[in-house]
Amino acid sequence: MEKGYERLSLVFIGAGNLATNLAKALYDKGFPIRQIYSRTEDSARVLSEKVSCGYTTDIKDVAKGADMYIVSVKDAALPGLLPELTKGKREALWVHTAGSLPAEIWNGYADRYGVLYPMQTFSKRRAVDFGKIPFFIEANSAEDNNVLEAVARMLSDRVYTITSEQRKCLHLAAVFACNFSNHMYSLIAELLERNNIPFDIMLPLIDETVSKIHEMSPHDAQTGPAVRYDENVMNMHLAMLEGNPEMQDIYKLISKSIHEHHQL
Numbered sequence: 137m138e139k140g141y142e143r144l145s146l147v148f149i150g151a152g153n154l155a156t157n158l159a160k161a162l163y164d165k166g167f168p169i170r171q172i173y174s175r176t177e178d179s180a181r182v183l184s185e186k187v188s189c190g191y192t193t194d195i196k197d198v199a200k201g202a203d204m205y206i207v208s209v210k211d212a213a214l215p216g217l218l219p220e221l222t223k224g225k226r227e228a229l230w231v232h233t234a235g236s237l238p239a240e241i242w243n244g245y246a247d248r249y250g251v252l253y254p255m256q257t258f259s260k261r262r263a264v265d266f267g268k269i270p271f272f273i274e275a276n277s278a279e280d281n282n283v284l285e286a287v288a289r290m291l292s293d294r295v296y297t298i299t300s301e302q303r304k305c306l307h308l309a310a311v312f313a314c315n316f317s318n319h320m321y322s323l324i325a326e327l328l329e330r331n332n333i334p335f336d337i338m339l340p341l342i343d344e345t346v347s348k349i350h351e352m353s354p355h356d357a358q359t360g361p362a363v364r365y366d367e368n369v370m371n372m373h374l375a376m377l378e379g380n381p382e383m384q385d386i387y388k389l390i391s392k393s394i395h396e397h398h399q400l
Contacts, residue, residue: 143166143167143168144167144168144203144204144283144287145167145168145169145170145201145202145203145204146159146162146167146168146169146170146202146203146204146205146206147169147170147171147172147173147198147199147202147204147205147206148169148171148172148173148183148205148206148208149173149198149205149206149207149208149209149217149221150173150174150207150208150209151172151173151174151176151179151180151182151183151191152174152179152208152209152260153258153259153260154208154233154254154258155172155183155206155208155233156183156186156258156260157258157260157263157264157266158206158208158233158254159172159183159186159187159206160183160186160187161266161291162287162290162291163186163187163188165290165291167287167290169187169188169189170189170190170199170201170202171184171189171190171191171192171198171199171202172184172187172189172190172191172192173191173192173193173195173198174191174193175193176193177191177193180192180193195217195220195221196220198221198225200224200225201225201228202225202228203228203229204228204229204230204231204283204287205221205225205228205229205230205231206231206232206233206252207221207230207231207232207233208232208233208234211234211236211237214232214234214237214241215241218241218242218245219245221245222242222245222246225246226245226246226247227247227248228246228248229248229249229250229275229280229283229284230242230245230246230248230249230250231249231250231251231252231275231284232251232252233251233252233253233254234251234253234307235253235255235303235304235306235307235310236303236304236307237251237300238300238304239251239274239275239276239300240300242276248275248276248277248280249275249276249280250273250274250275250276250280250281250284251272251273251274251275251284251300251303252271252273252284252287252288253271253272253273253303253306254266254269254270254271254272254288254291254292255269255270255271255272255306255307255310256269257314257315257318266291266292267291267292267293268292268294269291269292269294270292270294270295270296271288271291271292271294271295271296272296272297272298272302272303272306273285273288273295273296273297273298274297274298274299274300274303281297285297321335321338321342323383323386324338327383345357355397355398358394358397358398360394361373361391362390362391362392362394362395363394363395363398365395370387370391373387374387374388
């Protein structure tokens with residue numbers, strides 16, 4: 137990494153799960169953080185204390201003069217923030233951290249812009265190892281792409297330059313891999329609780345399911361009654377879900393998808 141990039145001053149717009157983890161990680165690497173902005177005072181104050189900087193809940197008071205502004209807010213909220221947020225700060229490097237928003241959302245508001253997308257699930261109360269997280273970057277100039285790559289490489293060796301369309305595909309895949317699979321865990325936790333069975337009984341099975349796909353393709357790792365279309369077992373499961381039509385529908389849809397993919 138070119139010497140000096142770690143001295144870039146940063147302002148974080150947003151203090152949610154991703155912003156909290158990323159701000160703390162960059163602060164620990166020596167980046168000076170000027171300010172945290174969040175609409176929620178408690179979130180802004182707590183994060184500002186962790187990274188030794190000031191905070192504001194008024195968008196008009198977002199500090200000017202930072203080298204980079206890292207924006208981690210809800211996708212739907214960002215367009216409405218852009219005019220006031222970037223006023224008087226066009227010369228800085230503006231990046232968002234979203235998987236589904238194009239880099240071009242900055243057009244007309246910033247001269248230098250891009251995306252810094254760490255693909256991981258984040259929670260405020262759980263630290264993550266950024267060294268294992270892939271970063272996907274994009275910028276409107278080769279020079280700023282180099283800046284983003286240098287910043288990301290302070291945290292991880294897995295840094296990739298991709299297009300907005302590729303990043304949208306990654307985000308969709310991440311929703312299936314993370315959000316949907318976690319929802320399955322939530323559903324089975326409720327099912328087990330109703331039968332007085334602790335959820336942690338499932339953890340060895342979940343861990344092995346994930347471990348296997350480090351060594352074989354997900355297609356080859358698939359097991360269960362839907363692969364062989366064992367109708368006796370599947371019908372028994374559906375009968376057990378008689379009082380839960382939502383889970384019945386999920387069971388039918390996923391079982392059908394599994395079976396059809398294994399007929400190819």
